[in-house]
Each structure stands twice: as structure tokens, then as C-alpha cells.
Amino acid sequence: MLDAAEAVVVEHGAVRLTLDAVAREAGVSKGGVMYHFPSKNALLEALVARAIERSHAAREAQLGKLPGAPGSALHAYVRASINDPLHNDRVSSALLSVVASDPKLMSPVREFFAQRLPAISEGVPFDRAALVHLATEGLWLMELFRVSPFNKTQRSRIKQLLATLAAEGGTVP
Amino acid sequence: MLDAAEAVVVEHGAVRLTLDAVAREAGVSKGGVMYHFPSKNALLEALVARAIERSHAAREAQLGKLPGAPGSALHAYVRASINDPLHNDRVSSALLSVVASDPKLMSPVREFFAQRLPAISEGVPFDRAALVHLATEGLWLMELFRVSPFNKTQRSRIKQLLATLAAEGGTVP
DNA sequence: GTCTATATCAAGATAGAC
DNA sequence: GTCTATCTTGATATAGAC
Numbered sequence: 089m090l091d092a093a094e095a096v097v098v099e100h101g102a103v104r105l106t107l108d109a110v111a112r113e114a115g116v117s118k119g120g121v122m123y124h125f126p127s128k129n130a131l132l133e134a135l136v137a138r139a140i141e142r143s144h145a146a147r148e149a150q151l152g153k154l155p156g157a158p159g160s161a162l163h164a165y166v167r168a169s170i171n172d173p174l175h176n177d178r179v180s181s182a183l184l185s186v187v188a189s190d191p192k193l194m195s196p197v198r199e200f201f202a203q204r205l206p207a208i209s210e211g212v213p214f215d216r217a218a219l220v221h222l223a224t225e226g227l228w229l230m231e232l233f234r235v236s237p238f239n240k241t242q243r244s245r246i247k248q249l250l251a252t253l254a255a256e257g258g259t260v261p
Numbered sequence: 262m263l264d265a266a267e268a269v270v271v272e273h274g275a276v277r278l279t280l281d282a283v284a285r286e287a288g289v290s291k292g293g294v295m296y297h298f299p300s301k302n303a304l305l306e307a308l309v310a311r312a313i314e315r316s317h318a319a320r321e322a323q324l325g326k327l328p329g330a331p332g333s334a335l336h337a338y339v340r341a342s343i344n345d346p347l348h349n350d351r352v353s354s355a356l357l358s359v360v361a362s363d364p365k366l367m368s369p370v371r372e373f374f375a376q377r378l379p380a381i382s383e384g385v386p387f388d389r390a391a392l393v394h395l396a397t398e399g400l401w402l403m404e405l406f407r408v409s410p411f412n413k414t415q416r417s418r419i420k421q422l423l424a425t426l427a428a429e430g431g432t433v434p
Numbered sequence: 435g436t437c438t439a440t441a442t443c444a445a446g447a448t449a450g451a452c
Numbered sequence: 453g454t455c456t457a458t459c460t461t462g463a464t465a466t467a468g469a470c
Contacts, residue, residue, distance in 0.1 A: 103362040106445060118446090120454050128446065185361040188406050189276040198408050205410040213434045218411070218419050219426075223392055226399025233361050235371050237378040238391070246391050253392075259432045261386045279463060291464090293436050301464070 089114055089124050093135055098178045102186035105132075132193055135183055140200045142176040143168075147208075158211035162220055163254040165208040169224045170247050173231075181232040213257075220254045262287055262297050263307055270308070271351045275359035278305075305366055308356060313373045315349040316341075320381075331384035335393055336427040338381040342397045343420050346404075354405040386430075393427045 092114035097105050107128060111118045125131040151164035171177075187193040209217035227246065230236040238246065252258055265287035270278050280301060284291045298304040324337035344350075360366040382390035400419065403409040411419065425431055 101362050107447090108445075116453095117455055119448095119456075122447075123453060126447095182362075184406070185358045188358040189274050194407065197406075201403070201408040202410045214415070214418070215422055216433050218415065219392070219396055219422065219433060222397075222399035222403075222419070223395035224399070225403060226395035226397070229402040230374070230395075230398060233357075233370075234367065235374040237375045242387070242391065245387070246395070249388055249392065253433055257433045260389050260392060260426055260430045280465090281463075289435095290437055292438075292466095295465075296435060299465095 089121065090134055090138060093131060094138075094175075094179050097135070097182045098175075102182045105186070129190075129193070132183075132187065132190075133196075135179070136187055136193060136196055139176060139180045139183060140196060143180070143200075146174075146176065147204075157255075159216075159255050159257075161210045162208045162212050162217055163251060165204070166220060166224050166250050166254045169228050170250065177228075177232070184232060212254075216253065216257050220250055224250055262294070263311060266304060266308055267311075267348075267352050270355045271348075275355045278359070302363075302366070305356075305360065305363075306369075308352070309360055309366060309369055312349060312353045312356060313369060316353070316373070319347075319349065320377075330428075332389075332428050332430075334383045335381045335385050335390055336424060338377070339393060339397050339423050339427045342401050343423065350401075350405070357405060385427075389426065389430050393423055397423055 089110075093105065093110050096109045096113050100109065105128075107118050107121050110131070111121045114121065121131075125134065146168040147165050150167040151161060154160045154164055154167075187197065205217075205221065208221060223246075227236065227238075227243075227250075236243075262283075266278065266283045269282045269286050273282065278301075280291050280294050283304070284294045287294065294304075298307065319341040320338050323340045324334060327333045327337050327340075360370065378390075378394065381394060396419075400409065400411075400416075400423075409416075
């Protein structure tokens with residue numbers, strides 16, 4: 089059922105995430121959908137929770153692949169965030185614009201960000217953690233809204249730059 | 262009329278930017294609103310254009326206040342973006358979530374970003390321009406969505422860091 | 435130019451049969 | 453658990469009077 093909802097969101101955007109559309113996609117009727125989710129907000133909440141969980145998992149996975157040095161948590165975060173568009177990104181992307189307009193739906197997202205900062209900052213000076221975090225998030229969000237002005241070459245250069253900064257710091261010319 | 266629409270957007274969010282609400286705020290009737298804007302999308306387009314224009318003007322204003330050294334365009338951009346919440350930010354904030362779900366409305370925004378990058382990159386190495394740009398945009402967007410995990414102290418430290426990097430570059434520890 | 439009245443529609447939600 | 457049918461609401465948009 090959530091899979092069907094995600095499919096709708098990815099395909100048509102979250103604005104057109106209607107109970108009808110989910111029902112059609114899932115091969116059931118509206119009534120069937122509303123048995124599982126008493127309201128549309130409940131459905132959105134579940135989608136948000138899932139996206140957060142996946143994002144967390146992606147970061148953990150990257151962390152497992154890196155040797156445990158200072159800055160590795162930050163580095164893992166960068167690697168997990170800057171990737172070729174993954175399924176979860178497409179879902180988050182479409183979701184964000186709808187979720188953002190409802191403070192109640194945003195609150196788990198806010199908490200997610202609040203908890204992530206200390207986790208990725210571990211063993212790294214504040215300036216470095218903040219800068220890398222903000223730039224990574226900036227790229228992610230700009231790509232989410234499809235307003236990133238960087239081309240493929242520039243993007244991979246940025247990717248490299250952020251990875252280096254995350255792992256060792258460095259000088260910005 | 263646009264002022265009324267902005268007032269509604271700021272106060273109740275763009276989701277509730279209805280023709281009724283605009284009419285009430287402007288002190289006219291729905292018919293009156295629709296005389297000026299044939300459709301709701303036309304109204305949104307006008308709001309987007311206005312927000313873009315103001316954003317551009319804010320940057321120009323900062324640029325005028327800085328001595329013309331290499332990196333001053335980037336520095337001016339940082340100063341214009343990182344400020345205590347201005348009226349235009351509140352409008353953009355509320356607008357973005359609605360506009361983002363309509364590619365047609367997003368296209369002027371996309372163009373704005375594309376044209377801004379070369380403007381603020383002038384006379385600055387790519388790495389520095391990209392990093393500062395992304396981090397600034399990251400902070401702006403996170404604050405837009407109220408998910409920034411930084412407190413007041415941290416924020417002003419970041420502000421200082423970005424200003425320094427924009428103006429002279431530097432070392433990230 | 436601005437108003438009122440109305441058409442039209444899409445969507446969330448409810449109730450009760452099966 | 454899932455379906456159909458129906459209610460209700462809120463919003464865009466149109467038509468035509470003033």
C-alpha cells in the first residue's frame with residue numbers, strides 16, 4: 089500500500105497523491121485504502137517516516153564501508169546524500185513540497201535533522217562539519233527542486249571537493 | 262492586489278492562497294480578483310516574478326555597499342541571503358512549497374538560479390564559489406523549511422565563516 | 435472595474451452491505 | 453478487509469448585472 093502511494097508520488101508528484109490515485113495504483117478501492125489509513129494525513133505521516141528511515145539507513149550503510157577515522161561519519165553522510173538519484177530521493181523530493189506546508193507533518197523531519205547534526209559532526213571541528221553539512225544539504229535540496237545550476241562535470245568536481253573536506257579538511261582557494 | 266496575496270501567503274501559507282482569501286484581504290470580491298488575474302496560476306506567476314525581482318535587488322543593494330574587489334559579488338550574495346528573516350524570505354518560503362509542484366511555475370526560478378551562478382562566481386575560483394554558494398543556499402533552504410539544526414550562536418559563526426570564505430577564501434580545519 | 439450568483443469539479447470522509 | 457454509494461466541503465471559474 090505504501091509502495092503504491094510512493095509510486096503515485098514519484099510519478100505524478102505529491103500534489104496529486106489522492107486517495108483515488110493510490111487506490112487505483114494498489115488495485116483496490118478508496119474504501120480499501122481508508123481501512124489501512126484512517127485519513128490522508130496518516131498516509132503522509134507513514135510516507136515521511138519511511139523516507140526518514142531510508143535516509144538514515146543509507147547513511148549507516150556508507151558508514152559501514154568506511155574505515156573508522158575522525159570525520160568518517162561526515163564523509164559517510166556526504167556519500168549517502170550525493171548520489172545518482174535514488175528511489176528515496178525521488179520520493180522525498182516529491183513529498184517535501186507537500187509536507188512542508190503542514191507543520192505537524194514537518195516535525196518528525198525537523199527532529200531528524202536535529203539528531204543528524206551531532207551524529208555527522210563527531211570528531212570534526214564545528215566549522216568543517218557545518219560547512220560540509222550545509223553545502224551537501226544545499227546541493228541535495230537544489231537538486232530536489234531541480235534548480236541546481238551545475239552541470240555534470242561541475243557536479244562531480246563538487247562531489248570530490250566535499251568528500252575531501254569531509255575526510256580531511258583543506259584549503260579553499 | 263499582489264500585496265494582498267502576499268499577505269495571505271505569509272499569514273496562512275501558500276496552500277491556503279485561495280481566491281476567496283485574496284479577495285477578502287484586498288477588500289474586494291472574488292470577481293474583482295479575477296478581473297486582474299485570469300487564473301490562479303497567473304497570480305502565482307506574478308508572485309514568483311516579484312519574489313525573484315526582490316531577491317535580485319537585495320543582492321544588488323549589498324553589492325553597492327561593498328568595495329569592488331574580486332569575490333565581492335559572492336560576498337554580496339552571501340550577505341543578501343543570510344539575514345534576519347525579511348519579508349521577501351517569508352513570501353518565498355511559503356511560495357516555494359506550492360510552486361515546486363508545478364514545473365511551469367518553477368521554470369523562471371530555475372532560470373534565476375542559472376543566471377545567478379555566473380554572476381556571483383565572478384573573479385573567484387570555481388571551488389570557492391561553488392562551496393560558498395551551496396552552503397549559503399543550504400542554510401537558506403533549511404531555514405525556509407524550518408529544519409535548520411543550528412542555534413543562534415552557531416548561526417552567526419556560520420555567517421562569519423561564509424563571509425570570510427566568500428571574500429578571501431581560507432582554510433577549513 | 436467590480437459585484438453576485440451559480441456551475442462545476444475534485445477530493446476527503448462516512449456508512450453500511452457483503 | 454474490501455467494496456459501493458453518498459455526503460460534504462472548498463475551490464476554480466464563468467456569466468451577466470450594475
